[in-house]
Amino acid sequence: xxDDPQHDDAQHDPELRALLRGADPAASxxxxxxxxxxxxxxxxxxxxxxxxxxxxxxxxxxxxxTRGRSPLTWLVAAAAVxxxxxxxxxxxxGADDEDDVPTAGDAPAVSGDAEPSVTRLxxxxxxxxxxxxxxxxxxxxxxxxxxxxxxxxxxxxxxLEPSEFFAGRSTDTVEVTAPSEDLQALISAVxxxxxxxxxxxxxxxxxxxxxxxxxxxxxQEQLYAxxxxx
Amino acid sequence: MVDPAEQDARDRARFEELAPxxxxxxxxxxxxxxxxxxxxxxxxxxxxxxxxxxxxxxxxPLPWAYGVARNCLANAERGRRRQQRVAARIxxxxxxxxxxxxxxxxxxxxxxxxxxxxxxLAALREEEAELLRLWAWEQLTPAELAVVLDISANAxxxxxxxxxxxxxxxxxxxxxxxxxxxxxTRGRSSR
Numbered sequence: 001x002x003d004d005p006q007h008d009d010a011q012h013d014p015e016l017r018a019l020l021r022g023a024d025p026a027a028s029x030x031x032x033x034x035x036x037x038x039x040x041x042x043x044x045x046x047x048x049x050x051x052x053x054x055x056x057x058x059x060x061x062x063x064x065x066t067r068g069r070s071p072l073t074w075l076v077a078a079a080a081v082x083x084x085x086x087x088x089x090x091x092x093x094g095a096d097d098e099d100d101v102p103t104a105g106d107a108p109a110v111s112g113d114a115e116p117s118v119t120r121l122x123x124x125x126x127x128x129x130x131x132x133x134x135x136x137x138x139x140x141x142x143x144x145x146x147x148x149x150x151x152x153x154x155x156x157x158x159x160l161e162p163s164e165f166f167a168g169r170s171t172d173t174v175e176v177t178a179p180s181e182d183l184q185a186l187i188s189a190v191x192x193x194x195x196x197x198x199x200x201x202x203x204x205x206x207x208x209x210x211x212x213x214x215x216x217x218x219x220q221e222q223l224y225a226x227x228x229x230x
Numbered sequence: 231m232v233d234p235a236e237q238d239a240r241d242r243a244r245f246e247e248l249a250p251x252x253x254x255x256x257x258x259x260x261x262x263x264x265x266x267x268x269x270x271x272x273x274x275x276x277x278x279x280x281x282x283x284x285x286x287x288x289x290x291p292l293p294w295a296y297g298v299a300r301n302c303l304a305n306a307e308r309g310r311r312r313q314q315r316v317a318a319r320i321x322x323x324x325x326x327x328x329x330x331x332x333x334x335x336x337x338x339x340x341x342x343x344x345x346x347x348x349x350x351l352a353a354l355r356e357e358e359a360e361l362l363r364l365w366a367w368e369q370l371t372p373a374e375l376a377v378v379l380d381i382s383a384n385a386x387x388x389x390x391x392x393x394x395x396x397x398x399x400x401x402x403x404x405x406x407x408x409x410x411x412x413x414x415t416r417g418r419s420s421r
Contacts (some may be wrong), residue, residue, distance in 0.1 A: 020366030
């Protein structure tokens with residue numbers, strides 16, 4: 001066989017392909033009932049589509065979505081800056097040293113039953129800064145963004161079980177930790193509560209607060225939907 | 231500036247036209263990779279993403295839709311593995327799904343070969359095994375693989391080439407191992 005990968009396709013190794021096809025678990029799967037397919041599609045199409053026509057309302061949604069939070073909270077939130085390593089991500093990146101640089105929004109292959117992977121974000125002291133109004137444009141630049149539920153709040157760490165990653169490498173859990181004095185600040189900034197669902201974004205290993213990371217309210221969901229084109 | 235209502239109608243028509251062609255391949259894609267319940271959920275998730283992004287559906291939508299399904303499945307699997315971890319505390323966890331599970335039609339009938347194939351695929355890196363599955367089961371070309379995996383066509387070609395080589399090596403090693411184990415070996419296989 002020739003070794004020109006440029007012209008490498010099915011023609012090249014029909015035997016191997018046929019062998020693999022013989023092991024196709026879906027080979028005996030009967031076609032779906034057309035009535036069920038029709039119902040499924042109908043159901044999908046009855047759901048609202050996000051995206052179009054909503055950019056002009058985002059600001060208002062966000063404004064109302066962050067109502068009731070004191071300026072002090074925002075100031076404290078601005079002081080919350082993360083440092084740290086995204087350990088699970090590092091491991092995943094290190095696993096493949098070839099030409100594939102992962103891109104944001106690209107979920108990695110879930111391989112086997114390896115150790116549960118964890119993304120760790122830590123919050124540290126930082127000079128206070130000003131908060132900007134969260135916009136989808138800025139949020140879209142987040143290197144990590146996910147939806148997750150807080151399962152534990154223990155010893156300065158909020159443990160989140162992600163249900164969906166919008167950007168960055170997905171891991172089984174995400175832990176947000178803070179030095180003891182700042183934990184309350186972090187928690188009050190992001191309102192972490194056990195059992196609640198959050199949309200959280202990070203720039204590098206730095207948690208984006210100031211309204212970028214917050215409870216998964218409809219307004220917040222809209223912000224994330226726009227930023228990540230869902 | 232396009233009238234939003236007009237755009238919406240156009241997207242709707244596009245989805246209506248393309249979605250029915252996606253359902254069956256996506257169903258099979260998922261049936262190959264997860265259990266029936268998860269497959270059904272993820273199929274609905276995948277179609278919903280296609281619906282919401284109907285304006286981005288390419289003219290050849292399938293590889294793109296496989297890419298969406300991959301992401302949706304990865305998210306679902308994460309949840310499932312989480313549930314399994316919880317279950318493991320009180321019960322025995324289900325063994326991981328074998329990569330060649332399921333009764334086949336003209337499946338690999340030689341049990342040795344089937345076992346070899348299973349083991350050989352399992353010995354590959356997951357990315358390589360998935361590339362081979364997409365190539366053989368979904369019958370994608372390197373250009374299509376590139377869309378699914380969001381890599382360049384060139385990278386897809388090269389990796390597919392390499393993955394096939396690795397699979398052949400793994401298969402040969404297993405065949406040889408078995409031949410050596412039998413009495414009256416027929417000598418080393420040429421493949």
